[in-house]
Amino acid sequence: MNFTKRTKTCGELNITGKGEYITLNGWVTKIRDLGGLLFIDLRDRYGLTQLKINPENKSIYETAMTLGNEYVISASGTVIERESKNMNIPTGEIEIDVDKLEILNKSDVPPFNIEEEVKASEELRLQYRYMDLRRKTMLKNIILRNEVYHIVHNYFKDLEFVEVETPVLMKSTPEGARDFLVPSRIHKGKFYALPQSPQTYKQILMIAGLDRYVQICKCFRDEDLRADRQPEFTQIDVEMSFIKQDDVFDISEGLFKRIWKEIKNIDIITPFRKLTYDDAILLYGTDKPDLRIEKISEIHLITEIVKDSEFKVFQDAVKKNGIIAAIKLDRIIDNKNKKIEITRKITDNLTEYVKQLGFGGIGYMKIGVNGEVSSPIAKYLSQENITELLGEFNAEEGDTIFILSGEYMKVQTALGNLRNKIAADFNLINESRYEFLWITDFPLFKYNEETGGFEGEHHVFTIPRNEHLKYLDSSNRNEIESIRAICYDLVLNGNEIGSGSIRIHIPEIQNKVFKIIGLTDEEAKSKFGFLLNAFKYGAPPHGGVAFGFDRIVAVLCGVKSIREVIAFPKTVSASSLMDDSPDIVEEKQLKELGIKLEKK
């Protein structure tokens, strides 16, 4: 098709171009018909420019009158200064006095308006994603994503990392998430799996001597979705040889420093804070604490203080080897500077919340003037205990202490959830901060009560801490559970954005780990034989990390869901509303693959 090609974009013209004859191509965003004089906002990726159509030019005017929103047009004319300027937009001092107008394509009436603040439901936005992506907000997210992409590539290139593409069709492995499977036509009855991550390949690249590997790659996990989890997602995958944990931290921190500097012009402080997994659970009840939370204390164990109370719930907890722990909420004020009273309604609501987490209820203690407390459980406590408790928290008038009791892990995680909930309910998250935090020394194994066996907490190639190597020969559950790994997560604002470990490169240690998780030699050989073989031929000490690219971009864009930074995301039921996938396939295709469907 013949059309007049643009000489400028809709974002670049300003008063300095006055008098220039130009052509714009773009989408009709808004038509303002003043009865005679006609104004058209023309939009492209770069911005918005106002076209002026004068009724004196009859043929152009008539064409313009047939336009609708989202028509694609070519408009030529002279850049002129506006009679009344709009200083809210960059091009607001000028307009185009159009003397040539071509309709390049019509548009149906759009299902929703293309505007910055979208009003359409997410369902509709996903169905018409090409319309949604025309919105400035989405365009900004996608472009910012691309900028981060370049920063990552450049950063690692500067450090002499080698980008290597790894296969998308690979062998299914039993560990970790459920695999997406791809049937093989040539080998009927056999399947490839899509990679959950290129884990084994990147380790083999280390054995191959690549030394420093990076890849921004797609990963696939067939598990249920969340706001921050898609079945296919993007990872910054990194692996290095002859390094220790601190080297991984240095390289990673440098990356984030550069991203934040270039995208946000913010100098983030490195090195990042570090917390062991055990401390994170002890202090925050989660392995991904949000350090932006203000006015809520860390978790304090108060078993020693209240264990002799008359309160039966506490006594039960102590009897069952459990604990009693608490958090303190500072006196808080609303945006009108008025103190927020912790009312019965609020405590009832929190009680309801902890009941869902499997507790009978929550103990609370409101601190009044002169250390007087109002609390349903105060009557079970001696004055000394109360004083001691207030001292433990440095509690002052207006503060509230929330107490839970029971099994250690259950209490800690519940208090961790409670911190998040209270912070969200009362707006206690400081949104202006970026809080990076390394969580280190994760347990190597997790005991599975159902199967009565151990499972890998991270992945099976993670090396134990030196001082715990001896427990690999143990058969004592406590000893095995106490093994900590050289394994780390990077947490940003309460989101897990990265995870990695130093790997096992010595076959003897690897075999012991396999043994503990109940993998026989034969199974290990059939599942990971290629990797174990490779280890026999001089595997260097190595380790790495992988970052969740979508989550990082989501934080940078200030959005809650990674769907906002993915061009074509899936819904929570893992379908694509735009192209209606997954979908049934033809009988012929199944036959070729030797697949028969079970009747429902």
Next chain:
RNA sequence: GGAGCCGUAGUUCAGUUUGGUUAGAACGCCUGACUGUCACUCAGGAGGUCGCGAGUUCGAGUCUCGUCGGUUCCGCCA
């Protein structure tokens, strides 16, 4: 697999608590008027499988059950 919330005009929502006349509003769309708008304004108009299916009832957008879709969370998952 489980729990919560949502589903009404092209779109966003009100109406559902307490079943009852013709299901409303805004934006968008169509027609007309208007030569400096930029959320243009003004006048008029069209537009509804109340997600779908059963049930209760004289009567269901409204109550009950089921089902489908979206979303948040738990389980699951780095």
